[in-house]
Amino acid sequence: MFSIGQLSRATGVKVTTIRYYEQMGLIAHEGRTEGNQRRYSQAGLDRLAFIRHARELGLSLEAIRTLVGLEGKGGAACAESHAIAEAHLRDIRDRIRRLQALERELVRIRDSCDGTGAGGCSILTAFGDHDLCAGSH
Amino acid sequence: MFSIGQLSRATGVKVTTIRYYEQMGLIAHEGRTEGNQRRYSQAGLDRLAFIRHARELGLSLEAIRTLVGLEGKGGAACAESHAIAEAHLRDIRDRIRRLQALERELVRIRDSCDGTGAGGCSILTAFGDHDLCAGSH
DNA sequence: CTTGAAGCTACAGCTGCTGTAGAGCCTAGA
């Protein structure tokens, strides 16, 4: 059995965050000591590692809640987790596209002025003026 | 003079958000009517448009506060706004890189299983097991 | 048995808003 601190050190998830996950229904402890402290089994540790990795992948707690509810459920679970992965992938690709548009525009804004202040600075204008944007956002 | 609702319609920024920006020190009204309602000048409208565009570019309210404080300040302001644009560009590029790493890994996870459940589903394992990751994150 | 680290609950705070309640204000049409 592990204490919450041991789980924290093993996974890199902060103690307060573990308690938060518990509150959110993502993880449960096996029981409590006489003095009311949480004790976890290996399964708890595994689940926390799962959650952590899924969070690093950018999944929402909502999506993770669904995924952990799917563990050990066979074929139907497979289709559903596939759908979650697909949806998340679409979302990530969308975010990448939007960030790349921003990148192009920021380059344009930055290059609109050499930074020395000579000849009047246009950066502030460029920041403010949407009409100057090459693309749309 | 404009009411807060007119500013809202002109810029697409919600009324509550304008009041929030005021609270955050990004924008001020010219004065109030006898009945305590905010009235804005053209300068207020311009500033709100500036803020809106900067937000669309992904700048934090903190960065925007600095930028609006720089308006009409000449050479030094130019260097500082250049620095803000540069820092933000670096940040965006960093986020793009990290999202692309996530994208690669999500593709790997999705492709680890055909979604039919035949032969046992590995997606849940793939979500949970960091050791299987190709790259680092 | 003592001491200090670790744990407990409950709550406030972060960013950037959004939404609500319950007021009061403003203006166009009758």
Next chain:
DNA sequence: TCTAGGCTCTACAGCAGCTGTAGCTTCAAG
């Protein structure tokens, strides 16, 4: 001039996903 109803006011709670604090109790090593 009155009135309807849209607009605005303040103040506060809530969203995600934590983080940090206060003030306490418990656990484990020496």
